[in-house]
Amino acid sequence: CHKPIRSTELLDVLDGLTMTHPPEPFHILVVDDEPDTANYHALVLQEAGMLTRIVSDPAHVLEALTGFNADLVLMDMYLPQCSGAELATLLRQTPGYLSLPIVFLSSETNTGRQYQAMKVGVDGFLNKPIQADTLIAEVSMRAERMRTLRSLMIRDSLTGLYNHTTTKHFLDSEIASASRRNSTTCFAMIDLDYFKKVNDTYGHAMGDQVLVALSRLLQQRVRQSDVVGRYGGEEFAVVLTDIDLERAKAILDQLREDFARVKFFANGIEFTCSFSCGVAAFPRLETALEIGEAADKALYQAKREGRNQVVA
Numbered sequence: 178c179h180k181p182i183r184s185t186e187l188l189d190v191l192d193g194l195t196m197t198h199p200p201e202p203f204h205i206l207v208v209d210d211e212p213d214t215a216n217y218h219a220l221v222l223q224e225a226g227m228l229t230r231i232v233s234d235p236a237h238v239l240e241a242l243t244g245f246n247a248d249l250v251l252m253d254m255y256l257p258q259c260s261g262a263e264l265a266t267l268l269r270q271t272p273g274y275l276s277l278p279i280v281f282l283s284s285e286t287n288t289g290r291q292y293q294a295m296k297v298g299v300d301g302f303l304n305k306p307i308q309a310d311t312l313i314a315e316v317s318m319r320a321e322r323m324r325t326l327r328s329l330m331i332r333d334s335l336t337g338l339y340n341h342t343t344t345k346h347f348l349d350s351e352i353a354s355a356s357r358r359n360s361t362t363c364f365a366m367i368d369l370d371y372f373k374k375v376n377d378t379y380g381h382a383m384g385d386q387v388l389v390a391l392s393r394l395l396q397q398r399v400r401q402s403d404v405v406g407r408y409g410g411e412e413f414a415v416v417l418t419d420i421d422l423e424r425a426k427a428i429l430d431q432l433r434e435d436f437a438r439v440k441f442f443a444n445g446i447e448f449t450c451s452f453s454c455g456v457a458a459f460p461r462l463e464t465a466l467e468i469g470e471a472a473d474k475a476l477y478q479a480k481r482e483g484r485n486q487v488v489a
């Protein structure tokens with residue numbers, strides 16, 4: 178929630194590079210027209226802590242994938258109406274599923290036919306019947322690799338925040354969503370003040386620590402539904418959903434005040450750092466482009482008028 182925090186909590190936050198969330202279980206879609214087989218495989222994966230969804234009719238695969246956030250699709254090769262290869266082709270042509278791991282699990286032992294079916298972009302082939310241990314190992318290894326790749330694509334490696342592209346993507350989708358729901362969305366751009374001086378005085382590694390500290394603070398203080406991104410080197414962006422400009426400005430101003438009070442230490446020397454922030458809102462402005470430009474302009478104004486302030 179957008180709640181103010183006490184300074185002791187703030188220390189926890191900055192300490193809290195240890196802040197750990199339980200890992201999200203792997204999401205596995207099991208496609209098989211034989212219910213007993215599908216249920217058995219799903220059960221094996223569930224017992225290994227994974228989350229499964231079963232589809233027996235290939236016509237329902239796209240629907241089942243929507244909102245499921247699958248890490249891997251385990252697919253039978255022979256299905257009614259269409260083959261596994263045809264289904265895999267369809268998935269590969271659907272935006273968003275281009276890199277989704279697809280693994281066949283089939284009793285087909287003819288390697289020529291296996292290869293033929295995999296040519297459309299299937300990542301692996303497992304033979305039925307399969308040992309539970311083997312199934313778990315094969316699936317989790319591939320799902321893990323998918324998670325790593327996905328994370329590299331959408332997040333910034335220093336802070337773990339969403340990267341520039343992903344943040345912009347969220348802004349677009351949040352505006353669309355706010356429009357449908359007749360709600361408001363705010364977009365804030367944050368830029369550290371005189372950050373070059375921090376690097377020059379205390380070293381680049383210390384600069385990195387400041388970036389990480391601000392990242393943690395931002396993440397802690399916005400709601401689960403809000404998005405925090407690293408927009409550039411020492412620039413951050415926040416998408417705040419279902420909130421009007423005045424409230425967003427107040428929250429960011431409190432954040433600014435709290436951050437400016439944080440004490441950093443470099444070789445026994447104490448220093449502080451501040452940021453400037455520009456905020457813009459939908460539906461006052463209609464497009465992501467206009468909102469981005471307005472937030473940028475407001476940020477520039479905050480810099481010009483002395484930094485360490487929020488301009489809406």
Ligand code: GH3
Nearest residue numbers: 368369370371372373374376381382384385410411
């Ligand atoms: P202003 O208040 O006008 O924003 O001044 P500034 O010094 O913050 O702005 P300027 O654009 O001149 O410098 C930004 C600095 O941020 C320069 C660059 O070295 C530093 N920076 C960018 N990315 C990183 C990073 O990943 N780590 C560290 N330590 N520094 C970074």
Ligand code: MG
Nearest residue numbers: 210253255256
């Ligand atoms: Mg079958």
Ligand code: MG
Nearest residue numbers: 368369411412
């Ligand atoms: Mg900058």
Ligand code: MG
Nearest residue numbers: 368369370372
């Ligand atoms: Mg700066």
